[in-house]
Amino acid sequence: MRIVGLTGGIASGKSTVSNLFKAHGIPVVDADIVARNVLKKGTGGWKKVVATFGEDILLDNGEVDRAKLGQIVFSDPEKRQLLNRLLAPFISRGILMEVLKLWIKGCSIIVLDVPLLFEAKMDKWTKPIVVVWVDPKTQLQRLMIRDESMEEEAKNRINAQMSLDLKRSKADIVIDNTSSLEALHEQFQKVLTQITKPLTWTEFMLARNGALLALFSTFVSVAIFKKSA
Numbered sequence: 313m314r315i316v317g318l319t320g321g322i323a324s325g326k327s328t329v330s331n332l333f334k335a336h337g338i339p340v341v342d343a344d345i346v347a348r349n350v351l352k353k354g355t356g357g358w359k360k361v362v363a364t365f366g367e368d369i370l371l372d373n374g375e376v377d378r379a380k381l382g383q384i385v386f387s388d389p390e391k392r393q394l395l396n397r398l399l400a401p402f403i404s405r406g407i408l409m410e411v412l413k414l415w416i417k418g419c420s421i422i423v424l425d426v427p428l429l430f431e432a433k434m435d436k437w438t439k440p441i442v443v444v445w446v447d448p449k450t451q452l453q454r455l456m457i458r459d460e461s462m463e464e465e466a467k468n469r470i471n472a473q474m475s476l477d478l479k480r481s482k483a484d485i486v487i488d489n490t491s492s493l494e495a496l497h498e499q500f501q502k503v504l505t506q507i508t509k510p511l512t513w514t515e516f517m518l519a520r521n522g523a524l525l526a527l528f529s530t531f532v533s534v535a536i537f538k539k540s541a
Contacts, residue, residue, distance in 0.1 A: 440506070
């Protein structure tokens with residue numbers, strides 16, 4: 313199995329690239345969706361967060377007010393790190409379960425869409441790593457337009473993440489999304505060709521079919537050994 317890491321920064325266009333993978337039939341495990349699920353009312357993640365940040369972060373229906381929680385953690389690095397530590401085990405477990413489901417289905421290539429891929433050390437699970445990059449000025453402008461936010465608020469949200477330049481330096485593949493949507497699509501086609509090339513022998517053996525082949529080969533070898541003994 314080939315597990316492709318996909319990451320970027322806020323307003324970099326990572327979600328657009330993630331949707332392009334889905335549109336081309338590549339299954340995507342979205343860490344943001346997993347994170348929303350682990351914060352649902354009554355879950356272990358929900359209990360940890362409410363116990364730490366108090367019931368003031370809850371909506372009337374008992375669900376976490378994600379916007380309010382976001383305002384708290386984006387303006388305070390210590391609280392942001394605390395939230396990440398609280399949720400990291402639940403998110404990692406959720407991602408692992410989604411990967412396992414796709415493995416059982418026989419998927420040979422999957423994409424892990426994880427904003428905090430490097431911060432959460434999940435880059436060790438993935439190869440190659442695709443980073444969607446955009447220059448700082450464009451990133452700031454896009455975020456302010458998208459969220460209708462003030463410059464200071466937008467900068468705080470950008471600065472709360474690892475810089476895109478640093479992520480780019482750690483990438484195997486970089487998609488430059490500074491230009492037009494058409495240019496993004498052109499780059500994506502090249503990336504798609506790269507990640508859908510034939511699996512290496514190691515990747516094949518990690519896929520379901522490879523594991524079944526190895527198991528079958530083991531049974532055959534044992535049967536032959538018993539017969540000749």
